[in-house]
Amino acid sequence: MNDVATPAAPGRTWPDEGLTRIPYWVYTDEALRRQEQQRLYQGETWNYLCLEADLAQTGDYVSTFVGETPVVAVRAEDGELYAFENRCAHRGALIALENAGRTDQFTCVYHAWSYDLQGTLKGVAFEQGVAGKGGMPPGFDKPAHSPRKLRVATTCGLVFGSFSDDVPDLEDYIGEAVLGRIRRILGKGEIEVLGRFTQKLPNNWKLYFENVKDSYHASLLHLFLTTFDVNRLTQKGGLIVSEDGGNHVSYSMVIPDERHGSEYRDQGIRSENQDYTLHDTSFLQGTDEIGDGITLQILSVFPGFVLGQVWNSFVVRQVLPKGVDETELHWTYFGFREDTPEQRTARLKQLNLVGPAGLVSMEDGCVGGFVQRGIATAEDERAVVQMGGDATSSSDTRATEASVRGFWKAYRRHMGL
Amino acid sequence: MKTLELHLAVSLLQARYAQAIDDDRLEDWPGFFTEDCFYSITSHENHVRGLAAGIVWCDNQGMLKDRVSGLREANIYERHRYRHVLSMPATVQPEGDRVRAQTPFAVYRITRNRPSELFVTGCYHDEYRITGEDDLKIARRVVVCDSSVFDTLLAIPL
Ligand code: FES
Ligand SMILES: [Fe+2]
Numbered sequence: 001m002n003d004v005a006t007p008a009a010p011g012r013t014w015p016d017e018g019l020t021r022i023p024y025w026v027y028t029d030e031a032l033r034r035q036e037q038q039r040l041y042q043g044e045t046w047n048y049l050c051l052e053a054d055l056a057q058t059g060d061y062v063s064t065f066v067g068e069t070p071v072v073a074v075r076a077e078d079g080e081l082y083a084f085e086n087r088c089a090h091r092g093a094l095i096a097l098e099n100a101g102r103t104d105q106f107t108c109v110y111h112a113w114s115y116d117l118q119g120t121l122k123g124v125a126f127e128q129g130v131a132g133k134g135g136m137p138p139g140f141d142k143p144a145h146s147p148r149k150l151r152v153a154t155t156c157g158l159v160f161g162s163f164s165d166d167v168p169d170l171e172d173y174i175g176e177a178v179l180g181r182i183r184r185i186l187g188k189g190e191i192e193v194l195g196r197f198t199q200k201l202p203n204n205w206k207l208y209f210e211n212v213k214d215s216y217h218a219s220l221l222h223l224f225l226t227t228f229d230v231n232r233l234t235q236k237g238g239l240i241v242s243e244d245g246g247n248h249v250s251y252s253m254v255i256p257d258e259r260h261g262s263e264y265r266d267q268g269i270r271s272e273n274q275d276y277t278l279h280d281t282s283f284l285q286g287t288d289e290i291g292d293g294i295t296l297q298i299l300s301v302f303p304g305f306v307l308g309q310v311w312n313s314f315v316v317r318q319v320l321p322k323g324v325d326e327t328e329l330h331w332t333y334f335g336f337r338e339d340t341p342e343q344r345t346a347r348l349k350q351l352n353l354v355g356p357a358g359l360v361s362m363e364d365g366c367v368g369g370f371v372q373r374g375i376a377t378a379e380d381e382r383a384v385v386q387m388g389g390d391a392t393s394s395s396d397t398r399a400t401e402a403s404v405r406g407f408w409k410a411y412r413r414h415m416g417l
Numbered sequence: 418m419k420t421l422e423l424h425l426a427v428s429l430l431q432a433r434y435a436q437a438i439d440d441d442r443l444e445d446w447p448g449f450f451t452e453d454c455f456y457s458i459t460s461h462e463n464h465v466r467g468l469a470a471g472i473v474w475c476d477n478q479g480m481l482k483d484r485v486s487g488l489r490e491a492n493i494y495e496r497h498r499y500r501h502v503l504s505m506p507a508t509v510q511p512e513g514d515r516v517r518a519q520t521p522f523a524v525y526r527i528t529r530n531r532p533s534e535l536f537v538t539g540c541y542h543d544e545y546r547i548t549g550e551d552d553l554k555i556a557r558r559v560v561v562c563d564s565s566v567f568d569t570l571l572a573i574p575l
Contacts, residue, residue: 099462193468194468194469194470195459195463195468195469195470195471196462196463196468196565197460197463197472197565197566197567198565198566199566199567199569199570200566200567200568200569201569202569221493223490223491223493224487224491224492278479278483279478279479279480279482279483279486280477280479280480280482280483283480328566333470344469345476348469348470348471348474349474349475349476349480351470351474352473352474355472356472356567356569356570356571357458357472357473357567357570357571357572358472359484359487359492362492362494362570362571362572363492363493363494363570365569366493366494369569
């Protein structure tokens with residue numbers, strides 16, 4: 001378990017109200033940020049690394065991150081997947097310098113120490129010295145000096161890594177309810193990557209991960225969803241929160257002849273605008289390809305994995321901290337190998353809704369920064385997260401902040417806060 | 418049109434295009450394109466790997482108009498504007514009533530209370546249709562950004 005003898009954030013205490021109040025220091029505290037690296041990312045969590053499709057052949061590798069730790073994921077000669085810290089055992093240089101590639105071994109450029117595909121140190125340049133002089137002392141144990149290795153597990157074509165030997169099996173960690181919703185999408189077939197983009201966010205990573213889980217904001221902030229019936233809080237849908245609070249699914253369905261309720265207009269909410277029409281309606285004409293009527297599904301796995309469906313567009317998002325007030329969001333847009341040309345075009349069109357320029361998601365790139373700037377001197381103040389009471393449970397309404405509270409429940413447990 | 422005239426025609430269109438965006442005349446932007454145009458914004462890495470998706474991906478002029486009305490009426494973001502700095506169009510190649518060209522660009526972003534900052538660099542990969550005496554329309558524009566990393570959001574088109 002975590003070393004809870006050392007406080008995660010010295011001098012800080014969580015408000016007595018529990019999960020309905022979030023103290024703002026969690027987004028600004030440097031000491032807390034360092035503890036997160038140890039207690040969350042190197043603790044008992046599973047972290048998304050890449051797609052199995054990225055590591056199809058022997059020697060295929062991807063350089064990625066677990067929290068702020070650089071990591072390499074690779075397929076070795078035995079057909080298994082391995083992951084290790086991207087840090088040379090000699091002086092700490094990056095071992096892999098490309099984002100992705102194929103190799104038969106890794107050689108550090110600095111002094112040419114080399115590693116096999118499992119990340120084990122195999123070669124030390126001039127180990128015996130030159131002409132009988134210099135070299136490493138006899139008995140230098142190379143394998144004992146390998147970079148830190150991760151446990152690797154896959155589900156539905158997703159590759160996760162963990163620094164912990166004690167973390168539960170990946171599928172138990174995700175939980176059956178959320179896993180079922182991953183299968184719902186990724187069970188469709190073999191993934192085909194359509195593009196990758198990175199979005200830099202001017203805020204703490206937790207503000208983004210909370211936003212993903214915040215089913216309350218979606219139809220209030222994003223006018224596209226509301227006006228075009230992709231998502232309204234008054235639509236049929238629901239929220240699933242995993243037992244430990246860390247993982248969630250929010251989903252909704254469009255019922256074709258559903259009459260517009262007047263809830264939004266009655267409350268004078270900005271995102272209701274019945275006059276707004278599209279010149280090109282083809283891009284919102286989705287097909288019910290999964291056959292369950294669900295047109296929007298957002299799913300997260302603690303602490304940094306997001307799987308999103310908006311109509312026929314699918315994306316994976318990897319949330320990576322880059323300092324206390326900077327976050328990188330790595331978007332992978334995908335379809336399936338067996339897609340017809342029409343399905344592929346529909347996905348490419350609907351991807352306009354998501355990503356850094358997404359007609360729906362561009363707002364999510366800003367709001368975290370608005371909070372980060374808003375709380376500049378408010379470390380002792382707190383956010384109010386009380387929609388739907390204080391529960392962290394699943395519900396058939398999305399007018400609740402249950403999954404945001406669930407996030408904090410999991411966060412506090414991992415951090416010992 | 419002769420080569421030099423074509424070069425000039427492309428340059429002039431590029432200049433008017435950039436000015437329309439930078440002057441916040443976004444409603445004029447779709448008019449630079451043919452009705453059956455293709456417009457996308459991608460990155461060098463996706464482009465060389467042949468990955469089809471864009472962060473913007475439009476296969477008709479109506480989708481461009483919808484981008485503009487989305488920005489005006491729907492999307493929420495902090496007020497900002499762009500300054501395009503365009504290079505001379507390179508590799509201008511006529512083919513019948515079509516012209517292909519590539520034009521490198523830099524776009525600075527000016528956000529409320531902040532100094533100008535370099536936002537994106539890249540290259541327009543274009544195909545124009547000659548629609549009149551000295552009139553061109555963009556039939557296909559792939560905006561290939563040099564980096565795959567985008568800061569905060571990309572709201573205004575490039
Ligand atoms: S730092 Fe890698 S070989 Fe020296
Ligand atoms: Fe959102």
